Amino acid sequence: xxxxxxxxxxxxxxxxxxxxxxxxxxxxxxxxxxxxxxxxxxxxxxxxxxxxxxxxxxxxxxxxxxxxxxxxxxxxxxxxxxxxxxxxxxxxxxxxxxxxxxxxxxxxxxxxxxxxxxxxxxxxxxxxxxxxxxxxxxxxxxxxxxxxxxxxxxxxxxxxxxxxxxxxxxxxxxxxxxxxxxxxxxxxxxxxxxxxxxxxxxxxxxxxxxxxxxxxxxxxxxxxxxxxxxxxxxxxxxxxxxxxxxxxxxxxxxxxxxxxxxxxxxxxxxxxxxxxxxxxxxxxxxxxxxxxxxxxxxxxxxxxxxxxxx
Amino acid sequence: xxxxxxxxxxxxxxxxxxxxxxxxxxxxxxxxxxxxxxxxxxxxxxxxxxxxxxxxxxxxxxxxxxxxxxxxxxxxxxxxxxxxxxxxxxxxxxxxxxxxxxxxxxxxxxxxxxxxxxxxxxxxxxxxxxxxxxxxxxxxxxxxxxxxxxxxxxxxxxxxxxxxxxxxxxxxxxxxxxxxxxxxxxxxxxxxxxxxxxxxxxxxxxxxxxxxxxxxxxxxxxxxxxxxxxxxxxxxxxxxxxxxxxxxxxxxxxxxxxxxxxxxxxxxxxxxxxxxxxxxxxxxxxxxxxxxxxxxxxxxxxxxxxxxxxxxxxxxxxxxxxxxxxxxxxxxxxxxxxxxxxxxxxxxxxxxxxxxxxxxxxxxxxxxxxxxxxxxxxx
Numbered sequence: 001x002x003x004x005x006x007x008x009x010x011x012x013x014x015x016x017x018x019x020x021x022x023x024x025x026x027x028x029x030x031x032x033x034x035x036x037x038x039x040x041x042x043x044x045x046x047x048x049x050x051x052x053x054x055x056x057x058x059x060x061x062x063x064x065x066x067x068x069x070x071x072x073x074x075x076x077x078x079x080x081x082x083x084x085x086x087x088x089x090x091x092x093x094x095x096x097x098x099x100x101x102x103x104x105x106x107x108x109x110x111x112x113x114x115x116x117x118x119x120x121x122x123x124x125x126x127x128x129x130x131x132x133x134x135x136x137x138x139x140x141x142x143x144x145x146x147x148x149x150x151x152x153x154x155x156x157x158x159x160x161x162x163x164x165x166x167x168x169x170x171x172x173x174x175x176x177x178x179x180x181x182x183x184x185x186x187x188x189x190x191x192x193x194x195x196x197x198x199x200x201x202x203x204x205x206x207x208x209x210x211x212x213x214x215x216x217x218x219x220x221x222x223x224x225x226x227x228x229x230x231x232x233x234x235x236x237x238x239x240x241x242x243x244x245x246x247x248x249x250x251x252x253x254x255x256x257x258x259x260x261x262x263x264x265x266x267x268x269x270x271x272x273x274x275x276x277x278x279x280x281x282x283x284x285x286x287x288x289x290x291x292x293x294x295x296x297x298x299x300x301x302x303x304x305x306x307x308x309x310x
Numbered sequence: 311x312x313x314x315x316x317x318x319x320x321x322x323x324x325x326x327x328x329x330x331x332x333x334x335x336x337x338x339x340x341x342x343x344x345x346x347x348x349x350x351x352x353x354x355x356x357x358x359x360x361x362x363x364x365x366x367x368x369x370x371x372x373x374x375x376x377x378x379x380x381x382x383x384x385x386x387x388x389x390x391x392x393x394x395x396x397x398x399x400x401x402x403x404x405x406x407x408x409x410x411x412x413x414x415x416x417x418x419x420x421x422x423x424x425x426x427x428x429x430x431x432x433x434x435x436x437x438x439x440x441x442x443x444x445x446x447x448x449x450x451x452x453x454x455x456x457x458x459x460x461x462x463x464x465x466x467x468x469x470x471x472x473x474x475x476x477x478x479x480x481x482x483x484x485x486x487x488x489x490x491x492x493x494x495x496x497x498x499x500x501x502x503x504x505x506x507x508x509x510x511x512x513x514x515x516x517x518x519x520x521x522x523x524x525x526x527x528x529x530x531x532x533x534x535x536x537x538x539x540x541x542x543x544x545x546x547x548x549x550x551x552x553x554x555x556x557x558x559x560x561x562x563x564x565x566x567x568x569x570x571x572x573x574x575x576x577x578x579x580x581x582x583x584x585x586x587x588x589x590x591x592x593x594x595x596x597x598x599x600x601x602x603x604x605x606x607x608x609x610x611x612x613x614x615x616x617x618x619x620x621x622x623x624x625x626x627x628x629x630x631x632x633x634x635x636x637x638x639x640x641x642x643x644x645x646x647x648x649x650x651x652x653x654x655x656x657x658x659x660x661x662x663x664x665x666x667x668x669x670x671x672x673x674x675x676x677x678x679x680x681x682x683x684x685x686x687x688x689x
Contacts, residue, residue, distance in 0.1 A: 209381055210414035212401040214428030228418055
């Protein structure tokens with residue numbers, strides 16, 4: 001007798017589950033796929049002096065024939081242009097290089113930080129965690145601006161170094177790649193520290209003792225156990241730093257010099273200075289493809305590893 | 311002299327004053343901030359001994375083990391292993407392996423790789439490693455699980471991997487930290503005997519930490535009963551059970567009834583004690599009996615006889631009312647309430663099937679024992 005009622009209830013929860021799945025997909029469709037398609041469509045257009053500054057325009061009221069006509073005018077010319085001009089290739093390569101080096105530096109600084117936090121007395125950990133998250137309470141832009149004040153020739157850092165007598169005259173740091181590295185490492189450090197901390201904090205310390213007990217030196221135990229078990233956190237942290245760093249615009253614009261070539265900046269110039277929306281869109285699409293490939297590869301590898309573990 | 315219980319094997323290097331201890335804690339103290347985990351402790355353990363550290367949690371037994379493994383350094387005092395001081399010897403250079411309470415299996419390695427871990431550190435040849443790992447897995451009956459990861463195993467299987475890993479390097483001393491704590495009772499009992507066989511087969515010295523007195527009694531050659539950083543008594547299981555040196559030890563191992571009282575006279579090695587429960591006790595004076603002194607008389611429940619008639623003896627008999635009966639199959643436990651209000655526990659072995667007129671609830675009974683059955687204790 002209770003059966004129909006129960007069937008009803010599971011039916012209700014089934015419907016709810018479907019809605020719950022559909023909502024995020026709709027969200028992604030509306031806010032990711034649609035804009036992506038629009039950008040992709042612009043990237044296949046030609047720049048014109050008009051508003052909006054690209055052609056052809058689709059006139060939805062003109063009918064099917066007109067639409068096909070407009071569609072046939074789309075061409076991959078902008079992509080060919082990007083491939084021909086060494087400026088873009090160099091910008092992409094230089095962005096990847098800067099992002100890679102900054103990610104490595106962030107890992108180098110972030111791992112010991114996360115390790116120290118995870119091994120700190122339990123009552124101190126929330127405070128340390130708070131200190132890592134605290135900078136987010138101030139605007140990102142303001143914090144990057146603050147670095148100008150620190151790094152400029154008559155800035156705090158130079159004044160300090162000259163005061164303790166390490167240098168005789170101010171170092172040129174601002175408007176160089178070094179300043180960009182400093183800016184990226186500073187800004188993205190929490191994204192490296194938090195996932196690594198999460199894996200290290202969960203780790204059973206007796207595993208390290210077991211490794212020592214079985215004949216590992218302190219370094220060997222660290223390498224074979226601690227670092228190995230922190231790998232998922234390290235991978236997550238590196239991706240979280242590398243991906244936004246490749247497309248970073250604010251930091252190279254404010255701290256970098258005229259030679260600092262980064263794709264985010266190139267994109268900005270194409271879009272705002274040159275008002276060439278089609279080329280800017282093509283740059284954006286290529287950047288996305290460039291980043292999607294390693295992410296998909298990484299996720300596949302991770303899924304395979306998980307499958308293997310089962 | 312009467313022997314105190316059976317011994318597992320004729321092995322008693324601790325009785326030989328010329329034997330050199332294999333492990334020696336000499337006046338070892340370990341402090342954590344203001345907490346003293348181990349307090350000026352001296353303890354000797356001999357080669358091939360199965361030695362248990364028994365005590366409640368926080369008594370310092372695990373700290374002793376960790377100092378042997380090298381994870382903690384003593385605040386004061388010295389530890390010697392086979393005559394060599396262990397001071398400043400890092401864990402990886404000690405000929406000691408440990409089986410961890412949490413098992414501490416490497417989650418990213420297979421069962422075989424876990425067992426092989428220590429051998430690889432030694433730089434053993436690959437063929438030899440494979441052969442040794444195979445032998446170890448056979449020993450703990452896990453051959454068909456060699457390529458599984460730890461999380462794919464049951465608790466009992468994980469425990470056996472941990473054991474295989476800790477003996478793979480053939481350490482001379484194996485430390486076991488609550489090795490059987492996570493297992494259910496049946497598996498635990500089975501594993502206890504396996505451990506004992508293994509220890510004899512490999513000729514290792516075992517030092518095991520446990521809070522389970524039954525486990526310690528079953529497996530050990532000797533037991534050290536610890537309390538608050540000090541060793542209260544060291545002895546064979548039978549010595550600890552039959553001749554505890556204090557009420558603490560008597561109480562920690564098995565069940566015990568204690569009667570408080572005053573020693574009234576000592577004559578020919580026998581002490582007369584007036585129990586505050588209102589009856590006279592006569593027992594061996596032992597080392598603790600002093601005339602006029604306040605003392606305790608301890609007696610195990612199985613050494614008390616329960617009868618309806620008043621036994622024909624002047625001492626060591628007291629009347630009470632049956633308060634509770636617990637039938638446990640092999641034996642029956644009587645809780646008898648004396649007229650003073652004290653509850654005394656007595657166990658009776660059920661040697662026959664069925665009794666014609668069993669003693670029932672609220673019946674008046676006599677409890678009695680012989681002078682040999684109990685022990686006079688000072689504290």
